[in-house]
Amino acid sequence: HSSSIGDYAFNKDGSKVYYLAAFEKGYDLWVTEPRTRDTKILAKLGAGGGGLEISKDGKSLFTLKEGRLTKIDENGKSEPIGIAGEMELDAEAERAYILDHAYRQVVQKFYDPQIHGIDWKGFYTNYREFLPHLNNNYDFQELLSEFLGELNASHTGGRYSPSNPQGDETASLGLLYDERFPGPGLKVTEILAEGPFSKAASALKPGAILEKIDGIAIDNRTDWTALLNRKVRKNTLVTFRNTTDTKSLEAVVKPISLGEETGLMYARWVQRMKDEVHRLSGGTLGYVHVQGMNDGSFRDVFDEVLGENFDRQGLVVDTRFNGGGWLHDDLKTFLSGERYLDFAPQGNRLKDGEPMGRWTKPSCVLMSEGNYSDAFIFPYVYKQAGIGKTIGKPVPGTGTAVWWETQIDPTMVFGIPMVATIGRENRPTENLQLEPDINADLPYRDFLEGRDTQLAKAVEVLMQEVKGRK
The missing domain is CATH 2.40.10.500 (Thrombin, subunit H)
Incomplete structure (x- = not known):
């Protein structure tokens, strides 16, 4: 087996x-x-x-x-x-060692041997004087971040990740609520797809009022989220009343974690973007969002582009809010396909042909200030190769490969950008801002009210290109 x-x-x-x-x-x-x-x-x-x-x-x-x-x-x-042992920890000395280590690692591994021309040793001497005044890692991570921030480079800074397995954990019912509803109770405005209530047999409908959780009333005097504390994947009784019901109903569900809820909200946003592109283009264009620069995201992109978007005449590739990874070459290669062979069984020329595993039609890339790391490198090489237009806002130059290093205190991590990427400018792309071919804003008010002006601009530009090819 x-x-x-x-x-x-x-x-x-x-x-x-x-x-x-x-x-x-x-x-x-x-x-x-x-x-x-x-x-x-x-x-x-x-x-x-x-x-x-x-x-x-x-x-x-x-x-x-x-x-x-x-x-x-x-x-x-x-x-x-059975094992019994004690260790005397000198936390102050340990933090001093980590700062010393960070200083030495930058000297030995920073991508620029000149360390951007700054007085690195002088900064080290200055920041070390603050150590005696720190007594916790929350403050130490800030000092470490400030110290490494003097490099004026991406992929730096300190992170503190304390472990608290017995801590509070608020669960989610996978529902969206009317924040203006005066109460008592919670008014449901939407049931998230794939959430605890997203089942054919569920009696809960949008507009319903949640009245109780595990028998405890949801009133205006208490924080109702406390009723979901430590309820992740545990049977939970929810009492509610639909607008058409004269009596209350009950349902037992297993709430999900807030991380899982975030995943459902992301899927909801992606589906809305797909629907909007379909509406604005009359079904002519396809849409795909690249969530991360990793294997899983590439598999999703490949599946969606050559699956549901196979017959589309153009493709909007959305990279906004992508935090990076290492996928730029795969995406560049995938989107730069050129048709070189057609298939025709018994004289019937098919839509399919070679290359079968690459996109051969027009595309554009949506990018924004939130792109980071390899999500900078991809639109950079996409634009450099002339594959299509880049649309959105400038992306900060953050195209370096990083070494995230866990310290002797495993709750502490810091980063060192070790490898520069160099394009046609013949200089590191670090701090080299990437300008879009077409600058498009996404005003806060539009975003808040569900309008995506950057997406609309991408559809407009790509539709012009598609029409020009006919």
Whole structure:
């Protein structure tokens, strides 16, 4: 059976291989004898991962599961290993080391050996004087960010990510509400697709009033979000009343996390953009949003462009709000296809031809101030190659490859831009602002009221190009 393999270990003569494999729920300890091909499960662990070591005599195995050690003998009998230890942490000295380390790493790895001509050592000396006045990582991340910010480069700064597994976590019902509704209760304006209430059997309709959560009334005196605290993926009773109902109804749903809600809101926005492009172009143009510069996003782009948009005469490629990654060459290659061969079975020339895996029709790229990193490089190379028009607002020059480094305190991370990208200007693209071919604003009021003037301009420009080719 196929499974996800974790750590492994051989015994002395290689007659047995022990390994952690996730076949059902979590990782368990398995053993295989390569010579006989006999395989069996040795111990059920149900671990989320971990490590595996074998003793010198080969008679005992040691696994690390969620920070706890377990000893397992060759017959599969397991016993926990108790560990007790203390460490005296000098947090002030640790922060001083991290700042020293950041200073040295920039000297050794920053993409520009001249460090932009600044007095880097002088800045280091100055910022180090503030360390004795800090007593927490929240302030230290700000100091580290300010220090690295003196480089005037992208992909820098410090990040502090504290762990609080027992902290508050507000769940979401996957609903949008009328913020002006006076109450009591919550008035539903929209049910998010793929959310907890987005089911054919659900009785909840837009316009309904949520009255209770787990039997507790939603009134104007309390914060109703507290009723959803730590309810992610837990059965939750919601009492509501539709506008056409004379009595209240109840439904048991499993709320989602706010991160999952963000994903649903993103999908909602993308669908609205698709519908708007279809409306404005009369179905002539296709639309695709590149969420990130990564493999998953490229697969989505490939699927949508050569799937639902295959018959469109032009393509709006929206890269706004994209935080980067490393995908520019794949996108540039994909959008720069040129038709060189047609297919014609029995004399019937098809719409399909070669190249089959690339877009060969007109396209344009939407970009904005929110593009970052590789989401700068892509429109830059798209424009440099003359594939199509870039439309929107200027993009800051942030085209460097970064090394994000976790520190000895694993809650702290800082970045160093290590590799410059150089285009036809024969200079690093860092701090080289990319100007759009067509400058288009997206006023706050328009955005707030659901109008996307940048998208409308992209459709207008691309429609002119498509009509000019007919």
